[in-house]
Amino acid sequence: EDKVVQSPLSLVVHEGDTVTLNCSYEVTNFRSLLWYKQEKKAPTFLFMLTSSGIEKKSGRLSSILDKKELFSILNITATQTGDSAVYLCAVGSYNNNDMRFGAGTRLTVKP
């Protein structure tokens, strides 16, 4: 059965710290891996990754995919209190139309 596992489940850091969030997956016929940020309700899109080894960056956030080892990481540098949220990883397969989500990592950034 396809599965997506995120770690850690929760993380508390102070402003200015750098964090690394992990997402490992077992999905047949992999199509893509997406990262979302969920603050209150609606998850908002961060990155979509389809190719190994190509880093995607947006400001202080970056992400990379390793299709051989079946994982992705999301890095956040110089964290701010506004980065406090649940970060979700989702994986898509060519076998079906759904996106399989991990349980998320709850990040708390303290002033």
Next chain:
Amino acid sequence: ETGVTQSPTHLIKTRGQQVTLRCSSQSGHNTVSWYQQALGQGPQFIFQYYREEENGRGNFPPRFSGLQFPNYSSELNVNALELDDSALYLCASSLAGVTDTQYFGPGTRLTVL
């Protein structure tokens, strides 16, 4: 360009009742997916609608059903509500063939007592 909207925002029902949740997709999007997110969990795929037909279904019982209308808006119906149905229900819209790029609505928080 309007985003994805959902109604109602919150809902309280009792066991055994039926509920209908509504979703309006983002302008130009013809595909709608529904997800259930229990507290502390990631969203779980319920089903997807494309051109008014179900286009994929997750591991949910038949008492979870849906509709998509010609304007691409959608409804999620849940019959015979159970306590475990308490969750945030998210709808996401996308263009067919680009379903990875989904835009989520704010969700409906359903509480079953």
